[in-house]
Amino acid sequence: MSVSELERPEVRVVTHGLFIDGREVAASHPELLDVRNPATGEVVARIGHADASDVDRAIRSARRAFRSREWGGMPLRERAKLVNKLADAFEAHLDELYQLETMNNGRPVNETRAQLRRLPDFFRYNAGLALARRDSVIPVEGDYLNYTQRTPIGVVGNCTPFNHPLMIMCKSLAPVFASGCVTVVKPSEYTPLTTLRLAQIFTEAGLPDGVFNVVTGLGPTTGKYLAEHPGLNKLVLTGGTEAGQIAGALAGRNFARQTLELGGKTPVLVFPDFDVDQAVNYAAFGAFIGAGQTCVCASRHIVHRDIYDEFVEKLATKAKSIRIGDPTDPDTQLGPVISEKQRQRVLDYARIGLDEGARLVAGGQVPESLAEAGGFFVEPTVFADVSPEMRIFQEEVFGPFTSVTPFSTEEEAIQLANNSPFGLAAAIRTKDVARAHRVAAAIDCGIVWVNDHHRLDPASPWGGVKLSGTGREFGSESFDEHFDVKSVMVNMTDKPFDWYQDSTGPRRLN
Structure with missing residues (x-):
């Protein structure tokens, strides 16, 4: 069933404020931003547009919580227990959250x-890291005891995108909470509702006030105020x-x-x-899951000439068979992109590909059956005979x-794969084990999948090189980045000391 065929119930537009110090509060400025359902184009909510004073309020709230006895003084095992309780609370509200996220x-x-049901494990894994954490005793020259102490860094600003609102936020929230840090989140203005x-859910589950604050608004305003605030100890951003x-x-x-997880142009x-x-x-899975709106989208298929024609023909057929429509329908396989602006971007690149001389073998248009649906639908698009100097290969x-x-x-395949300013992820399809390891080592990127795509785990580091960003999320690498390390050097002798007299x-x- 297409969206245009649905009997749409009257949409109740809800107005949301900011979330600061454990409760919803109004933004300082009366301006509200519309939040739309991308499947229908209808306004489903309105949100506050936080200004610099609102961001300052949120960071001050976070700082108070960080220094408080209730959170900052919480014993390690109690904090780990609370983080596990947050995972349980997430699971208890899973149905509500995935329906809200889909809308x-x-x-x-x-x-x-399928995506949201994995997120509680992010918190449980980091709770485990907190319990297993050990500081170092370092062998040094002389009669000295040298050991390290780790202390949480403080306030983490978290700017999240529209494509995976909860998943990308939770991969930052989990180490923040488990380490004893606090956060101010600026979600995408397109998708703030599940954040x-x-x-609210985590506060009701016992997270102290001020540990988790949310400021809504636009990137060039609210996001800018957050990134430049002098009270911020760490910035985590996923975006362009x-x-x-x-x-x-x-x-x-x-x-x-x-920690910046930015653009990608994944070679396969x-x-x-x-x-x-x-x-x-x-x-098809790598390119079209999430309507292709992922930084690790399988956007460049580099295929051996022996199977090239067969691959192109079958991928075009596969793309044309994907069912596009209402994302709340379990039979739908591809939903809309996030906005009219994003749909126009895809259509513009289809035109660019044709102008550059590439061969369009599937898609490139708005589905005829959904042209009047009001949502932002676009067909799965496949171009063949693409050369590396083309914009659709590079951008x-x-x-x-x-x-x-x-x-x-x-050698040519590796050269083509590395011919990109990005270096987030790559994928390899081969049954040759030696080749798989050899090629994986030669590609300039942070993540490689062999005979798979899109797979992640809370224990596996995630991030890129070159213009795809810096730092790593997931794994002990992310958890450790939420601490300052202090070295303590203890003299273990009572020998008299006077540098200026004893020669x-x-x-x-x-």
């Missing part, structure tokens, strides 16, 4: 349900490379730590020993859009 960002409900709801460069420069003025190298049908199935589209480029040798024998200055 707000347009992903098919089957995708949303605001989760703040340009936004990351701007926010990172602002945060850098105050020497705030940064398909070798001739791999089953073509399976390669096509992975290609991130962020939609259901992929390209196919032939190669002849392993006998060899002396040690350092």
Whole structure:
């Protein structure tokens, strides 16, 4: 059933304030921003537009909580127990959250349900890291005991995108809470609803006031105020490379730590020993899940010439078979992109690909059956015969859009894969174990999938190189980045010391 065929019930538009110090509060400025359902284009909520004074309020609230006995003085095991309780609370509200997320960002409900049910494990894993944490005793020269102490860094600003609102936020929230830090979250203005709801759920579950604050608004205003605030100790941002460069420069003025997960142009190298049908199935999954609005979208398929024509033909057929429609319908396989602006971007790149001489083999248009639906639908789009100098090979589209480029040798495939300013993820399709390891080592990126795509785990580090950002999320790497390390050097002797009087024998200055 298409969205245009639905009997739409009257939409109740809810107005939301900010979430500061454990409760919803009005923004200082009366301006409200519309939040739309991307499947219908209808306004479903209105949110506050936080200004600099609102961001300051939120950071001050977070700082008070960080220094409080209730949170800052909470024993380690009690904090780990609370973080596990938050995971339980998340699970108890799972149905509500995945339905709200589907309505707000347009992903098919089957995708949303499959993604959100994994998020409680993010918190449980980090609670385990907190319990297992050990500081170091370091062997040093002389009669000294040297050990380290780790203390949580403080206030973490978290700017989240529209494509995976809860998942991307939770991969930051989990180490924040488990380490004893506090946070101010600025969600995308397109998808703030599940973030605001989760703040309420966690507060009701026992998270102290001020530990989790939410300021809504636009990136160039609210996001800027957060990134440049001198009270911020760490900035975590997932978004476009340009936004990351701007926010990172602002945060850098105050020497705030940064974890930036930015753009991507994921190459997928398909070798001739791999089953073509399976390669096509992975290609469709990698390119079109989430309507292609993922930083690790399989956007550049680099395919051996021996199987190139067969791969292109079958991928085009697969793309045309995907069911597009109402994301709340369990039979829907592809929902809308987030906005009319994003849909137009995809359509513009389809035109650019044609102008550059690439061969359009699927999609590139608004589905005819959904043209009057009011939502922001676009067909899964596949271009073949794409060369590396083309813009559709080099630039991130962020939609259901992929390209196919032939190669002849392993060296050429690696060269094509690395011919990009981005370096977030890559994928390899081969049954040759030695080749898989060899090629994985040669690709410039932070994540490689061999015979798979999109897989993650709370224990596995996630992040990129080059223009895809800096730092790592997930794993002990992310948890450890929420601490300052203090070195304590203890003299274990009672020998008299007077540097300026005792000049006998060899002396040690350092």
